Each structure stands twice: as structure tokens, then as C-alpha cells.
Amino acid sequence: xxxxxxxxxxxxxxxxxxxxxxxxxxxxxxxxxxxxxxxxxxxxxxxxxxxxxxxxxxxxxxxxxxxxxxxxxxxxxxxxxxxxxxxxxxxxxxxxxxxxxxxxxxxxxxxxxxxxxxxxxxxxxxxxxxxxxxxxxxxxxxxxxxxxxxxxxxxxxxxxxxxxxxxxxxxxxxxxxxxxxxxxxxxxxxxxxxxxxxxxxxxxxxxxxxxxxxxxxxxxxxxxxxxxxxxxxxxxxxxxxxxxxxxxxxxxxxxxxxxxxxxxxxxxxxxxxxx
Amino acid sequence: xxxxxxxxxxxxxxxxxxxxxxxxxxxxxxxxxxxxxxxxxxxxxxxxxxxxxxxxxxxxxxxxxxxxxxxxxxxxxxxxxxxxxxxxxxxxxxxxxxxxxxxxxxxxxxxxxxxxxxxxxxxxxxxxxxxxxxxxxxxxxxxxxxxxxxxxxxxxxxxxxxxxxxxxxxxxxxxxxxxxxxxxxxxxxxxxxxxxxxxxxxxxxxxxxxxxxxxxxxxxxxxxxxxxxxxxxxxxxxxxxxxxxx
Numbered sequence: 465x466x467x468x469x470x471x472x473x474x475x476x477x478x479x480x481x482x483x484x485x486x487x488x489x490x491x492x493x494x495x496x497x498x499x500x501x502x503x504x505x506x507x508x509x510x511x512x513x514x515x516x517x518x519x520x521x522x523x524x525x526x527x528x529x530x531x532x533x534x535x536x537x538x539x540x541x542x543x544x545x546x547x548x549x550x551x552x553x554x555x556x557x558x559x560x561x562x563x564x565x566x567x568x569x570x571x572x573x574x575x576x577x578x579x580x581x582x583x584x585x586x587x588x589x590x591x592x593x594x595x596x597x598x599x600x601x602x603x604x605x606x607x608x609x610x611x612x613x614x615x616x617x618x619x620x621x622x623x624x625x626x627x628x629x630x631x632x633x634x635x636x637x638x639x640x641x642x643x644x645x646x647x648x649x650x651x652x653x654x655x656x657x658x659x660x661x662x663x664x665x666x667x668x669x670x671x672x673x674x675x676x677x678x679x680x681x682x683x684x685x686x687x688x689x690x691x692x693x694x695x696x697x698x699x700x701x702x703x704x705x706x707x708x709x710x711x712x713x714x715x716x717x718x719x720x721x722x723x724x725x726x727x728x729x730x731x732x733x734x735x736x737x738x739x
Numbered sequence: 740x741x742x743x744x745x746x747x748x749x750x751x752x753x754x755x756x757x758x759x760x761x762x763x764x765x766x767x768x769x770x771x772x773x774x775x776x777x778x779x780x781x782x783x784x785x786x787x788x789x790x791x792x793x794x795x796x797x798x799x800x801x802x803x804x805x806x807x808x809x810x811x812x813x814x815x816x817x818x819x820x821x822x823x824x825x826x827x828x829x830x831x832x833x834x835x836x837x838x839x840x841x842x843x844x845x846x847x848x849x850x851x852x853x854x855x856x857x858x859x860x861x862x863x864x865x866x867x868x869x870x871x872x873x874x875x876x877x878x879x880x881x882x883x884x885x886x887x888x889x890x891x892x893x894x895x896x897x898x899x900x901x902x903x904x905x906x907x908x909x910x911x912x913x914x915x916x917x918x919x920x921x922x923x924x925x926x927x928x929x930x931x932x933x934x935x936x937x938x939x940x941x942x943x944x945x946x947x948x949x950x951x952x953x954x955x956x957x958x959x960x961x962x963x964x965x966x967x968x969x970x971x972x973x974x975x976x977x978x979x980x981x982x983x984x985x
Contacts, residue, residue: 616853630844633847680835
């Protein structure tokens with residue numbers, strides 16, 4: 465898609481993959497960080513990780529199994545937190561532990577059996593491993609994330625503000641919440657191969673956290689988080705591949721460094737002189 | 740039964756996993772434009788009653804009809820016509836919401852998916868802010884306002900909806916003496932205009948002086964249903980067995 469800008473095919477594919485993954489993850493990340501449920505991010509990423517390891521173990525596709533596992537967790541999450549009458553955070557913690565254990569079990573068992581499995585690719589991603597179809601799928605999900613936020617902007621804004629007040633206003637909160645979970649499930653599953661199960665959480669949370677330091681409106685958050693995520697991810701992919709550095713960790717560290725700078729210079733924390 | 744009223748017939752509500760209902764077999768009718776104060780000790784089921792009326796809590800037995808709609812079957816539709824000012828709220832001081840953003844949210848449920856607020860919605864929000872005297876705060880972040888100002892913003896949000904019924908849970912709790920009287924007058928005015936007002940409150944001094952209805956609750960049941968002047972409500976409720984002494 466971006467071949468007219470970048471002649472080197474490997475770098476071009478890596479940049480495209482990072483760009484689309486970062487747009488999808490950062491837009492959805494704004495919602496989960498503002499709703500105070502960012503732990504959904506690491507539970508979903510590890511569900512995808514567990515699904516991929518099961519898929520590889522049974523000789524099927526890692527990505528398809530990752531999507532299935534994440535969708536299953538998305539479907540379980542809502543009813544489970546309602547039935548168990550426990551906080552979403554506690555349920556997420558339980559599911560996270562379970563998913564991590566499943567992933568480690570299958571990866572370890574495959575290594576014990578001598579099956580060729582690249583565990584580090586699942587954990588840390590491999591930005592040049594994607595097929596063209598997977599990049600197209602990422603482009604579609606990033607487009608869907610934009611459409612989702614555009615169509616349901618007022619409902620999402622109200623839910624972010626206060627879920628109970630949104631419900632009392634006559635907004636159907638549950639369908640939006642479930643749609644959000646399914647969008648996250650598909651986004652993280654498709655991004656798993658390039659960013660990895662351990663680092664994907666950074667893409668979901670940190671761009672939104674950086675944007676939050678400067679934005680005073682929800683619209684501002686939705687516009688600036690993908691710009692920040694896309695810029696840092698594309699720069700990370702480019703620099704990493706040019707200098708043979710690991711792209712995922714390099715970009716994740718860049719995000720974290722940028723977050724620290726953002727906190728230090730945030731106008732929201734500035735105390736007026738004479739106050 | 741007048742259209743736009745509340746009609747509860749043997750309604751019980753229990754939280755999931757609990758054997759005991761919080762409100763038990765409650766029956767009453769409230770006509771359109773009535774001004775009702777719900778009183779009673781902590782844990783009597785007052786907030787549960789409000790959230791049962793607007794369909795946010797499931798009804799385990801009995802039948803509730805609000806604005807002519809069965810609450811159990813049409814909860815979301817009921818909430819589009821019923822305003823509800825919640826009791827406990829706390830907003831992040833850095834939250835990216837201005838007062839204007841929050842007030843217009845009262846209109847969101849009426850619009851449906853995919854539609855953005857139009858001129859009429861913005862006008863309704865402006866009128867509500869003007870009524871509450873908070874129009875100067877429109878661009879201020881809600882998290883940086885005082886508790887009393889935030890309370891007024893939430894009331895304005897619900898008035899922007901132009902509800903048939905307005906439920907308020909301790910709406911005077913964060914307000915100073917003057918603001919209580921001011922908000923009390925506004926609520927009296929909207930009841931006079933035909934909106935049914937149901938208030939859970941312990942701030943009896945803010946109630947209107949004219950005839951109002953008291954529903955006193957105790958242990959999930961209605962222990963008194965009577966009419967009196969606003970300045971007599973406190974004395975009436977204090978005389979009840981097991982009554983509030985807050």
C-alpha cells in the first residue's frame with residue numbers, strides 16, 4: 465500500500481503493519497484507559513498469546529486461533545463479571561493468569577516435544593513476519609476502529625464519563641461495551657505477530673496515556689492518540705530495521721520515554737504562577 | 740392512572756445472589772406533576788426504589804409501569820423519559836469533559852445510534868444550564884468544579900432531557916444553604932409545569948412550602964404514605980417508628 469513512498473519491500477511491509485496495528489490499538493486504548501479498564505488490554509493480549517500457542521500446537525493457524533481465543537474471552541468477560549458479582553479488574557486478573565498459564569504450558573510442552581516453535585516471536589513479535597493478507601486485515605480493523613468511534617462517539621463519550629450516568633440517560637451501554645471487547649479481541653490478535661503478547665499492552669495503553677497529558681476533550685484524545693501511536697511506531701519500525709535493532713522493544717521503550725516526557729511537560733499539571 | 744405517572748404493584752427488587760429483596764412488595768401510584776419526597780433511614784431501600792422505577796435494577800416480582808411503559812420490558816425506553824440524578828459521584832480533576840459536554844449528554848439517549856446532537860438539543864442544554872445558573876461554567880472542566888457546582892451540572896444534564904419524571908437521589912447533599920433553596924425552587928417550578936418529581940432527601944429545609952407527598956420507607960417497605968406541607972416533612976418522618984434521626 466505504501467510502496468510508492470518506501471521502495472524497500474521489507475521496510476514497507478513493516479511500516480504498514482506497525483501503522484495499522486498502532487491506529488487500531490491506540491483508538492481502542494483511549495476507551496479502555498478512560499473507562500479505567502486498561503487491564504482488559506493485557507488479558508486480551510495474553511488470550512491471543514494462549515490461542516496462538518494452542519493453534520500452533522495443533523498444527524493450525526496461530527492467528528486464527530488467537531482471534532478465536534480472544535473472542536472467547538471477550539464473550540466470557542461481560543457475563544462472568546456480572547454473574548460472579550466481582551469487579552471487572554478481579555475477573556480480568558483471573559482470566560489473565562489462566563491465559564498466561566495456558567500459553568506457557570503449550571509453548572513449554574512443544575519445546576519439550578522438540579516441536580519447532582518460535583516462542584520469542586509470540587512473546588515479542590516479528591515485524592517482518594506478516595503475510596500481505598494479514599496487513600490487509602490490520603488495515604481493515606484499524607478502519608473499523610475509526611468507524612466504530614465515529615458512529616458511536618456520543619455513546620462512547622457518555623460511557624467513558626460515567627457508565628451509570630450513561631445508562632440512566634437512556635443509552636444502551638451493554639451492546640457498546642461488547643462491541644468494544646470484540647474490537648479489542650480482533651485488533652490484539654492481528655497485532656500479536658508483529659508486536660508480541662508481552663509488548664502489545666504498551667500499544668493499547670501508552671499512546672492514550674500520552675495523549676491524556678495534553679488533551680482536554682475526548683475528541684482530542686481520539687485524534688491525537690493514533691497520531692502519536694502511528695508516528696512512534698513507524699519511526700520505530702524504520703529505525704529498527706535500518707540499524708538491525710529489535711523493532712517491538714525499541715518502539716515500546718520509545719513510547720515509555722515519550723510518556724515520561726509528556727508527564728513532565730503536561731500543561732494539565734502546571735500550577736499557575738502566584739497560585 | 741394519569742399518563743406520565745409511576746405505578747408500582749407488589750414490586751420487589753433483589754440484588755443478584757441475595758436471598759432477601761431490598762424492596763419488598765411495594766405498591767403505589769404517583770400522578771403526573773406530583774412532588775414526592777422519599778424518606779427513611781439508611782438502608783431502607785430508597786435508592787433501590789429509584790433505580791427500580793427507572794429500570795436500572797431488575798424487578799424480581801410484581802409489575803412497574805412508568806410513563807405507560809412496562810419497566811421490565813422497556814427499561815431503556817423508560818430511561819429516555821425519566822431523569823435520574825445519582826447520589827454518589829466523583830470526577831477525575833483532569834477528566835476531559837467540560838460542563839457543556841456533560842449537560843448535552845442528557846440528550847444522547849433520546850437521539851439513538853449514529854445521530855449527533857442538533858440545534859434543538861443544544862438549545863435544551865443551554866436552557867437547563869441557564870435555569871441552574873451555570874451557563875458561565877460551560878467551558879470549565881467538570882473535575883475542577885466544587886461538589887455543589889457538579890451537583891448542579893448533573894441536575895442540568897437531566898433537565899436538558901426534558902423528562903416526564905425526574906428522580907433525584909440526595910440532590911441537596913453538596914449544596915450550601917442558598918443553593919438548596921435555589922434548587923428547591925427550580926424543582927418546585929418543574930413539578931408545577933407537569934413534571935413528576937421524586938426526591939430521596941434528608942435535607943428537608945430545601946423542600947417547597949406547599950403540599951407535597953411523603954413516602955416513608957423502612958426495611959424495604961412503605962411505612963407511611965401521606966401528604967403534608969414541605970416544612971412539616973421532617974417532623975412527620977421523625978415521628979415514625981425506626982425513623983431517621985440524621
